[in-house]
Amino acid sequence: MQTPIINVVDVTKEYGNTTVLSAIDFKLNHGEVVALLGENGAGKTTLINTILGLTAHSKGAVKVFDADAGSKTARQRIGCVLQDTQLPDTLTPIEHLTLFSSYYPTPLPLEVLIDLLSLEDFAHRRLNQLSGGQKQRLYLALAMCGDPDIIFLDEPTVGLDIHSRKQLWNAIKKLQQAGKSIILTTHYLEEADALAERLVYLVKGQIQFDGAMSEFKKQFNAKTICAISDLDIHEVDAWDTVTAVTRNQDRVSIVTHHVEAVLARLFQSNVNLSDLTVSSQTLENIMYQISQQNSDVVKGVDQ
Amino acid sequence: MKSATLRIYYLEAKFEFLKAIRVPAFTLPSLIFPAMFYIFFGLMFNSGSHPQHAAYLMATYAVFGIIGPALFSFGVGVAIEKDQGWLQLKQASPMPISAYFFARAVSAALFGLVIVMLLFTLGALFGDVRFTHAEWLLSLLALILGSLPFAALGLLLGLSVKGQAAAAVVNLIYLPMAFLSGLWLPIQMLPDFFQYFAWIFPAFHLAQIVLAIQEQSLGYPIVVHLLSLVAMTLLFVALAMRAYRRA
Amino acid sequence: MNKLLPLFFIAALVSFILLLPTPTEEQPTSTSLRIKNASWFDGTKWQQSDLYINEGVIAHPDSAAETIDLTGKFIIPGLIDAHTHIWGDAPQQSLQFGVTSMVDLFSDSDVKVFNQRIKDIQQAQYADIFSAGILATSQGGHGTQFGVTVNTVNAPTEAAKFVVEQVDRGAQFIKIVYHHEANYGPFTSIDRATLQALIKAAHAQNKLALVHVSHLEAAKHAIAEGADGLVHMISDQDIDEEFIALAKQKKIFIIPTLAVIAAMNQGHQLTWLEPQLRLYNRLSEAQRQQLTQTFNVPFAKQNLLAIAMRNTQRLHQANVPLLAGSDAPNPGTLIGVSLHHELALLQQSGLSATATLQAATYGAALELSLPQRGRLHVGDRADLIVLGKDPATNIHHTQSIEQVMKNGRWIKLQSFNTKAPSIPITEFPIDAAGKVAASDFQFIATSDQMMSGNSSAALTFIQGKCAQPEILGVQISGDIKPGFAFPWSGAMLNFSRNFSASYDLSDFTSLSFNTAGNVGRYRLLIFSEHQQQPKMITFTVNEQCSKQTIEFAAHPNVNWEAVQGLAWVAGQEQSQFRLLIDTIKLNP
Known part of the structure; x- marks a missing residue:
């Protein structure tokens, strides 16, 4: 290590x-x-x-x-691009970079920065004439200029x-x-x-x-099985293969890493199932999922 | 100081000045207003009054003039750049943050210098103002150094209020203070109460120092005004440092 | 470039400060000057070369000198009037007409002041005065009729004491009034023994004995007793060969003063004053009137002038040195102006123009031992006149004065011919109520109370500490208190009630007054017509008496041509103060 x-x-x-x-x-x-x-x-x-x-x-x-x-x-x-930063509008990227480079003991040459972040097209324009992407590249250049x-x-x-x-x-x-x-x-x-x-x-x-x-x-690559059903969610929740079950009126959502096994068991248990869909997890779902777990930190593998 | 550090101070000041002069809509009024007021109240509507009037108001409008850039550069400028995250980005960089404040002070002093020179020229040409070289020089130096307390006050405001509100807050302090400190009308023309009330304003003390050079002050010892200014400056700086740590 | 920037910045700032105007207190500076293309008379002969001036004197050629081109102009040394009486502003006024040195043959002036000024090469406001002080005359003799206190000399034994007294007072010459008889008209005279004793005493003190005589017999006595010069031409009769021989033998000189003798003749005219020349137009109507006044001398003959001129001619032919003197300001004469009349009369008496010029320049300086005067040699005073016309062709051309230089500085020439009312007085004698004699002028206290301020002022009129005895000054007791923006307290001299009248002061060059009081800066305020604010001139006061002189030329922003009043005030910088002002004078 x-x-x-x-x-x-x-x-x-x-x-x-x-x-x-x-x-x-x-x-x-x-x-x-x-x-x-x-x-x-x-x-x-x-x-x-x-x-x-x-x-x-x-x-x-x-x-x-x-x-x-x-x-x-x-x-x-360290170099950084901070959230929601706006630079003074009346200076040009070249001027901002000249100033910022002076802060560092071994700054990158301006040409290198301009080349690295493709700034040449707008290096001499005032900031109020730049697009959001151009500005963001300038911010990155500012983060880079001290060769951090x-x-x-x-x-x-x-x-x-x-x-x-x-x-x-x-x-x-x-x-x-x-x-x-x-x-x-x-x-x-x-x-x-x-x-x-x-x-x-x-x-x-x-x-x-x-x-x-x-x-x-x-860990979080789970799928969601959705269906209209009268199944007992507590019973299903007790299954090893099921991560979470929720009911919204007559619609049930089952989150699982083992779609095939859960589906097989559902079919075997002879419950009514209609309008069945299987979908992948969205990040929002994962976040929801993690926040619902309310458990200890999920440990990843040490690298 | 090492030359690399000096270069930071120099570049900060240079770009600060460039930033300011590239917004003429904002800069020109602050340069021209004191001169315009002086022309109206000090030179044009001055007939029949005392010959020292022109010299008196030249000094007080010069004080009015130098306060503007200092209060606005620090009060509004810092507030906006603080809100925009620019100040934070500088804080995260290895620059000495003092260079940033130094640059603003220099830029404000340069604008103040232009205003003062404009007023001196008007006074000399059209107001028959005559001083010895030493008196001219002393007045100029007192005015330029006198911008520091207002830079400190501006800094305190800039770090304490939101960028959008800053201009309103600065004006709310700047204009009443100017009037109540006797910068627009000689303080003696205000009711007695205001002559004592004025002691709480740094502008009053600076005006008295500059007027003392031409022997037109209220007559209190200069050192009293100097100490008042130093004390106020230290207070503003201390409060500003507290606000800075919180920002 | 970046390294030069701060230097450039500082240089710009310094230049800015240096360009800003300062209070005008400085004197016009004397610089090294080269005058080219003028014909100039060095006191004895005419020259064409360049004339150099430096530090108030004629100098050796200097390549660094500032050059002025006076092509077509004529330069002569500043004129010497060898017979005047100095009153009031005569030293200033004479400069206006090109007379830069004068011999004062009796006045009660402070001779030591004159002697100081003679040495002062910086001053350019006054003609140099070489004074005889008080004249020596008998009790009831000529000279006692003017109201001046005169210690008479009535016996030979009193002569030495009198002469020493005069020399102690600073006299440069001893002037003696003598007549060969005990009485002459209403006057008595010292006797011949006393004359002899006085001349001896003068010589013992290394002073020239200058004798006032009008009769041939008296003149012969004076020369025989050792007189160095006669201060009038003999006018009772034509001189004889014996007198001429005596004059030549004793090497005396004579100051004919034909101008004053002319005034003793009824109906003397201004034919000598040339209307087309500059001098004429600079004189006011009143001044020209003054020049035609007649001297009423009932006991004198009617043809004095003709006799005197004939005598002048014969003495000139006999090479007896003649010196130009006007005897101004007697009736019919004007200080400075009448010397031009004298020159015209000398020319009319047969002197060549050059000889006449010499009589008013180097000739006079030589005979009277006036060092550095009357001549334009290296080291001599740079006192000179620029003429528009050649005086060598006609001596009347001395009236074409264009410029006058005193001690290397150009004098501001004034016109006295002005339509605006000239201020009627030049001095301001105050009575115990603050009124100025012979005028409507009144001193009143002034303070910012009229502007609802809190300062106060009170005036008393007392014997001026800085003035001659019996002259009252203005004592201001004031208190400056905050209240009005520009507090003031002091004394105001109103030229009329409510500023309804104004007077022209522009014929003068300066206002002077003496001050004493609490140390500090005070201000003279000048209220003028067409100027809504008074103009302000600061001056500094000491505990001791000091004379303040406000040079008008240094304050061109004041409308000196229509002044309504003056005020002497303290301002912000004073609190309780006392200030004495006296001997207020306008100087020509």
């Missing part, structure tokens, strides 16, 4: 009576790309701000390259059209290939799936899942 470049140990953050982060343990190793998922208010941004040193935590320890979070050493090796080891991307593609999103994904993949460690928050499982190998799932300030993307999908 190598030394983690980010080490969050038992971090709790409270605002008054509200607990925003609760006993978070999180490690990031060199070269990893981690997707941080969670509902709004789950604590993703707070966790990132804590690691960046922008927000103080109530308890625990956060180290970045063995330095305190927010220390100059830490800040020199770790890059934080807090919802980098939110509000972008498909095309811009794909362009940005390509840019992020290039960073990944360049050996950067990336922490990415997103609403989109698809985006996490496309970019990250590891996934951390936050619910109400707690880590509900932390493991490989494949493991996550395996």
Whole structure:
């Protein structure tokens, strides 16, 4: 096991009576790309701000390259795209990059940045003339300009059209290939799936899942069987193969990883079934599912 | 300081200034209003009054003039950039955040300088204002350094209020303070009560310092006004630091 | 570029500050000057080369000098009037007419002040005055009739004491009034022994003895007793060969003062004053009137002038040095102006134009030992006149004065010929109620109470601490209190009630007054017609008496041509204060 470049140990953050982060343990190793998922208010941004040193935590320890979070050493090796950032409109990308590059001891040459993020078409235009995607690429360039080891991307593609999103994904993949460690928050499982190998799932300030993307999908790759039926949901819920059963008037939903086995047993038990459908899980369903479990953290496989 | 750090300060100041002058609709009024007011109240509607009137109001409108950029740059500018996340992005970067405030102070001082020079020119050309070189220079320096307390007050406001509300809040403080500190009309023309009430305003103290250079102050020792300004500045800075940590 | 930026910025700021106007208190500066293309008279002969001036004196050629081209102009040394009496503003007024040095042959002026000014090469407001102080005359003799306190000399034994007294007072010459008889008209005279004693005493003090005589017999006595010069031409009769021989033998000089002798003749005309030349038009009608006034000397002969001119001619032919002197301001004469009359009369008496010029320049300086005056050699004072017409062809052309320089500085020439009412007085004698004699002028207290301020002022009119005895000054006791924006307290000199009248002060060059009181800055406010606000000039007051001079030229923004009143006030910077103002004077 190598030394983690980010080490969050038992971090709790409270605002008054509200607990925003609760006993978070999180490690990031060199070269990893981690997707941080969670509902709004789950604590993703707070966790990132804590690691960046922008927000103080109530308890625990956060180290970045063995330095305190927010220390100059830490800040020199981190680049970030924060959520909902707007840059002053009256400067041009070149001017913003010139200024930002001056903050770092070993900045990337401007040409390299412009090339890497394909900024040349609008490098000399004022920001109020740029599209959302162009701005987002500039933000990424700002995150990159100090040639950092770790890059934080807090919802980098939110509000972008498909095309811009794909362009940005390509840019992020290039960073990944360049050996950067990336922490990415997103609403989109698809985006996490496309970019990250590891996934951390936050619910109400707690880590509900932390493991490989494949493991996550395996665990949560359940299907839903839906039918109009008078079956006894408590009986069905007791089956080993069934994850969850819910009834909505005469319609029953059964969540399971073993569709065929459950269907066979349903048919065998001679209950009335009509209007039967089988569908894949949506992320929303998974989130619902996880929140319903209300159980201990689902442990992924240690990498 | 290392030259790399110096370069950060220089670039911050340069781009801060560029940012400001690229919004002429916002910048020009703040440059022109003090001069316009001075032309109206100090020069045109001044016939028959005392010959020192032009010099007196030149000083007080200059104070009015330098407060504007300082309060707005910090009060409104910081509030907006704080809301837009720009400030946070800088905080996350390895830049010394002092460079950001330094840049705003320099930019505000430069605008203040232009306003002061404009007023001095008007006073000299059309108001028959005559000072010794030392008096001109002292007045100029006092005015430029005098923008600092207002930068501190602006910073406190900028960090405390939402960007959308900032302009309204700043104006709500700026304009009444200017009037009640005797920047538009000599303080002696206000009822007695206001002459004592004015002591709570930094603008009053700065105006008295600048007026003392031309021997037109109310006559209290300069050091009293200086100490008041320093104390107010420290208070604003302390409160601003608290707000900064919370932001 | 980036490194130069702060430098550029600072330079711009410094230039801005330096460009801003400062209170005008500085004197016009004397710089190195080169005058080219003018014909100039150096005191003895005419020259064409460039004339250099530096630090108030004629200088060696200097390539750095600022050049002015005076093509077609004629330059002569500043004129010396060898016989005047100095009253009031004569030293300033004479400069206006090109007379830059004067010999004061009796006045009660403070001679030491004149002697100080002679040394001051910076000043350009006054002609240099070389004074004889009080004249030596007998009890009831000529000179005692003017109301000036004169210590008479009635015996040879009193001579030495008198002379020493005069020398102690600063006298440059000893002037003696003598007649060969005990009585002359209403006057007595010192006797010949006393004359002899006075001349000896003067010589013992290394002073020239200048003797006032009008009769040939008296003149012969004076020369025989060792007089150095006679201050009038003999006018009782034509001189004889004996006198001419005596004058040549004793190497005396004579100041004929034909201008004043002319005024003793009934109906003397202004034929000498050329209407087409500049001087004529600069004189007011009243001044021209003054020049035609006649001297009533009932005991004098009617043809004095003709005799005096004939005598002048013969003495000139005999090479007896003649010096131009006007004896102004006697009736019929004007300070400064009448010397031009004297020059015209000398020319008329047969002197060439150049000889006449010499009589008013180097000739006079040489005979009277006036150092650095009357000549334009390197090291001499840069006192000169620029003429539009050549005085060598006609001495009347000295009336074509275009510019006057004193101590290297150009004088602002004024026209006295103005239609606006000129201020009737130049000094402001105050009575115990604050009224100014011979005028409607009145001193009143003024303060911001009229603007609902809280300051106060009170005036008393007392013996001025800084004035000569018996002259009252204005004592202001004031208290500046906050209340009005621009508090003030002081004394106002209204030229009329309610500012209804204004007077032209522009014929003067400055206003002076003495001050003493609480140390600090005070302001003189000048209320003028067509100017809604008074103009303000600051001055600094010490505990000790100090003389403040407000140069009008330095304050062109004041409408000096229509002044309605003056105020001396304290402002914000004072609290309780006392300020004394006296000896207020307008200076030509």
